[in-house]
Amino acid sequence: MPDTEVRTDVVTGVPTDRRESRGAKRSPVDALPPASRRYGEIGDRSTKPRWGMAVDIERCVGCWSCAVICKSENDVPLGMWWNRILTRGDDLDRPGEGEHGHLEMEWVPLACQHCDDAPCEKVCPTGATYIDKERLVLVNQDDCIGCRYCMAACPYGVRVFNWGKPKYPVDGGTGMVGARPVGTVEKCTMCVHRIAEDQVPSCVWSCPANARVFGDLDDPDGRLVNLLRSRGATRLLEDKGTRPKVWYLQPRRRRPL
Amino acid sequence: MTSIAADPAVALRAEGPSTAWRAWVGVLGVALGLGAFCFAYQWANGLGVTGLSNTVTWGMYIISFMFLVGASAGGLIVVAGSELVGSERFASLNRLAVLVSGAAILTATGTILPDLGRPQMAWKMIVHPHWTSPLMWDMVVILVYLSIAAVDLWILTRPTVSGSALRRMAVITLPVAILVHSVTAWIFGLLVARPFWNTALLAPMFITSALVSGTALVVVIAHVVERTTGVRFGDEHTLGDLGKLIVWFIAVDAFLLGTEILTIYASRVPDHLDQLNVILWGRLAPVFWAEVALGVVVPFLILTRPALRARRAWLLTACSLAIVGVFFKRVNILLSSMFEPLVGLAPGIPGGRPGQAFRPDEIYIPTWVEWGILIGMAGFFFTVVTVGVRRIVLDRAAGAQTRARAAFSRYMRPSAQR
Numbered sequence: 001m002p003d004t005e006v007r008t009d010v011v012t013g014v015p016t017d018r019r020e021s022r023g024a025k026r027s028p029v030d031a032l033p034p035a036s037r038r039y040g041e042i043g044d045r046s047t048k049p050r051w052g053m054a055v056d057i058e059r060c061v062g063c064w065s066c067a068v069i070c071k072s073e074n075d076v077p078l079g080m081w082w083n084r085i086l087t088r089g090d091d092l093d094r095p096g097e098g099e100h101g102h103l104e105m106e107w108v109p110l111a112c113q114h115c116d117d118a119p120c121e122k123v124c125p126t127g128a129t130y131i132d133k134e135r136l137v138l139v140n141q142d143d144c145i146g147c148r149y150c151m152a153a154c155p156y157g158v159r160v161f162n163w164g165k166p167k168y169p170v171d172g173g174t175g176m177v178g179a180r181p182v183g184t185v186e187k188c189t190m191c192v193h194r195i196a197e198d199q200v201p202s203c204v205w206s207c208p209a210n211a212r213v214f215g216d217l218d219d220p221d222g223r224l225v226n227l228l229r230s231r232g233a234t235r236l237l238e239d240k241g242t243r244p245k246v247w248y249l250q251p252r253r254r255r256p257l
Numbered sequence: 258m259t260s261i262a263a264d265p266a267v268a269l270r271a272e273g274p275s276t277a278w279r280a281w282v283g284v285l286g287v288a289l290g291l292g293a294f295c296f297a298y299q300w301a302n303g304l305g306v307t308g309l310s311n312t313v314t315w316g317m318y319i320i321s322f323m324f325l326v327g328a329s330a331g332g333l334i335v336v337a338g339s340e341l342v343g344s345e346r347f348a349s350l351n352r353l354a355v356l357v358s359g360a361a362i363l364t365a366t367g368t369i370l371p372d373l374g375r376p377q378m379a380w381k382m383i384v385h386p387h388w389t390s391p392l393m394w395d396m397v398v399i400l401v402y403l404s405i406a407a408v409d410l411w412i413l414t415r416p417t418v419s420g421s422a423l424r425r426m427a428v429i430t431l432p433v434a435i436l437v438h439s440v441t442a443w444i445f446g447l448l449v450a451r452p453f454w455n456t457a458l459l460a461p462m463f464i465t466s467a468l469v470s471g472t473a474l475v476v477v478i479a480h481v482v483e484r485t486t487g488v489r490f491g492d493e494h495t496l497g498d499l500g501k502l503i504v505w506f507i508a509v510d511a512f513l514l515g516t517e518i519l520t521i522y523a524s525r526v527p528d529h530l531d532q533l534n535v536i537l538w539g540r541l542a543p544v545f546w547a548e549v550a551l552g553v554v555v556p557f558l559i560l561t562r563p564a565l566r567a568r569r570a571w572l573l574t575a576c577s578l579a580i581v582g583v584f585f586k587r588v589n590i591l592l593s594s595m596f597e598p599l600v601g602l603a604p605g606i607p608g609g610r611p612g613q614a615f616r617p618d619e620i621y622i623p624t625w626v627e628w629g630i631l632i633g634m635a636g637f638f639f640t641v642v643t644v645g646v647r648r649i650v651l652d653r654a655a656g657a658q659t660r661a662r663a664a665f666s667r668y669m670r671p672s673a674q675r
Contacts, residue, residue: 078611080311086602108602119449125396127387143381146304146374149392151314155450157598157606161314161374164305167611182303183374237599240449 029197040199044223045216050135051190052217052245053204054227055109058252059211062087062107066203066212070111073191073202075175077166082158082188083111083203106251109211111203112137112158112188113236113244120150120159129185135245136190144184151185155240159187190214217245277485285640292633295626296371304374306626311609312619313595317627318372321634322365323441323587324470326399327463328580329361330438331471333406334464335502337434340427343420346498349491351423352413352650353482354475359406360641361474362437364634366399371630391444395437402437405430414649438467451594453532458517459590465510470583472503473556473576480573482646497566503579504560511553514586528599535593540620545589552582592621 029037062085070076070083086108089097096103118137121129128143129150151159162182166173173179177193180186191201199205204212215224227233233247299306309316336354339347347354370376386393409430412422439460445451446459476499479490490496521533536545559565559575566572596619598606605617 079607079609079613081607084604084607084615086600086604088602110600122389123391123448124387125390125392126381127385128381143378143385144375145378145381147369147372147392148314148374149390149444151311152445152595153448153450155599157312157600160311160607160609162303163309163609164303181375185374240599242449 029194029199037199040194040205042195042198042200042214042216044219044221046219046222048133048218049216050218050245051114051195052215052224052247053190053201054213054215054224054233054247054249056209056211056213056231056249057106057108058249059209060085060107060109061209061211063208065206065208066109069202069206070188072174073194074177074189075166075168075173075179076160076186077162077168077173079167080160080186082160082186083109085109108236108248109203110156110158110236111246112190113156113242113246114188114190115242115244117241117243119153119155119240119242123149123153125149132192134195136192136195137187138189138192139184139186141180141184141186146183146185148185155237155242159185161185281643285636285643288632288636289640290633291629292631292636295629295633299371299626299630300376305610306624308622308624308627310606310613310616310619310621312598312606312616313592313621315372315591315595316621317623317631318368320584320587320591321631322368322372323463323591324584325361325365325368325638326438326441327467327583327587328470328474329358329365329402329467330434330464331467331469332361332475333358333409333430333434333471334468335472335475335499336409337427337430340423341431343424347491347495349495350475350479350499352410353479353490353646355406355409355413356645356649357475357478357642358434358471359403359410360638360645361471362399362403362406363641364638366403367637368631368634391440391447395440395444398433398437398440402433405433410649435464438463445590445594450599451532452526452529452599453521453594454590456517458513462510462513462517465506465513466583466586468506469503469510470580472499472506473579473583476500476503476576477573477580478642480569482650486646486651488651494567496569497572500560500566500572500575503576504557507553507557507560507579511557528597531597531601532593535596536589540596540618541589541593544585548582548585548589551578552585556582595619595621 029040032040064085067081067083067085071081074082076082087105088108089103089105096105098104114135114137116135118129118131121131121137124130125147126143126145128140128145130138130140132138146161148161151157151161162180162184165182166179168174177189191199191203194201200214204214213224213227215222217225219225227249228247231249231252233249235244235247307316332354335347336351336358339345340351370379373379382393382396388394405426409423409426412418412426442460442463445454446456448454476496479496482488483490518533518537521529522537535541556575556579559571566575601617603617604615606615606619608614608616
């Protein structure tokens, strides 16, 4: 992409070179060495993709890499997480759960489920939360009035609110998207700015256990759909009828700890 | 039956700069000032200055909104209900009740503003509304409701109050007053994410609570107006008769709540039961049992006894407790669902502010900013009521004595008019 072209931030719509404190800079994806770039390429897709993700519970080791790179990639301020790793069978006073002497513990990486029938989108009074043409649930920060109705409506509790001036561990943040205004709601965008450059979301790219698979749910021969078909895949709170596009691949075998 | 004290001087006593009056104006001024300061402070610093978090995203502002819309709808439903059937029993209270309703709904609208993260962007709701959102429905129905209250007040303050016009208005007022609170209930009740809200009983429960708090509020304010200005509403039984109505409202309200709790408790749907347990035995139990004892049992016992009901001190105690009980009920309904998110696995939802960890067991404690804004809102409500009582209730009673006298006697006996 030529440097003279005005690039706009996919999340905030602000031209990239006007982003505070970071100024004009080359796309980080452009800056990647070809091998890394190839590693993150999305690959096969249908003409009108419907992006989704599979998270393999069997492979997840609960290392929080995806949570940390998500914060870094998206400039998620201190005290907030778009992506976090929940632990089933873990509590302060309960190190595991299970029956007949077989303790079990597993991790549930949780971020926006990008529901096809998203409760948050339905209740937004201004339409700031919308479903884009590739079926991702996104927030247009310009239209968000901060009523937090979407947070009350989200069954997964993955939305976070900008309670005050954002603070970053590094001045100006580390991320690739602009800062969000105080008093607005934000959440996982499935790294829509990376998808625009044919790259998988950061959490997928960074997972050391290869537990995440990103792809087009409408591509019947794609790797994602094949995986969902061959493995028992479930969705969170299936009974709520939200039809998430994030699927969880259940472990095929259980080992006593 | 005389509805208004005969002596205009008595009625006008409040207008003299007595010490009590000065003190009252002073209190209102301080409350409004405090509210304005806190709102400005919150606006400048973000909602982080409140006790809210990513787990408990709605708090005192929304609780007050629910309560005020209820208090408003309740008063107007009783007024419109008696107008509709041509009853004269509470006709002397009509103006005051419509005034209190209008003031309450104005204040309710006001409590929404500080809840917004960006109040300066509220116009976006008008520029590009998203009609699947119950919040939009609520905005529309509140606007309609406000206009109806204004028209009602206008009719009630004409020199000649037309009984038939009132009755025709009541046909519109009654459904809209019921709708305004139902839509407020549906803001919560239509959410699949909050099992404790997601019940068809929520709107009926909101209405019965509204009838309790709205009627009780009219009784308390009517008493204060009588004591401070010498105006009399109806005869000595009028307020006590409203107390009789409240008995039924409390009974139905308690019945609906009991049905809801039994359904959840007996069927034991896990998510639903978790949220119920928060109020029955959990972190909100003190508020819930206070609601039952002070808001239901005590007022019911007082108001069912004619001897106690006839005594002002007992009547006011019962009404005040009923109002507090309904407020507690709103607290319980809102927070129980917020405290127990559906996906409640460790480590929980991030707090949202720098240095805040994850919150597995969220507790919500309102900060001084929230209390300050609420005091300001109370100040606003009582300012509107005070100005309204002086301008609308008293002016007609004393200032335009002869005109009003004729109007009132005609109004009080609409049947004699025809």
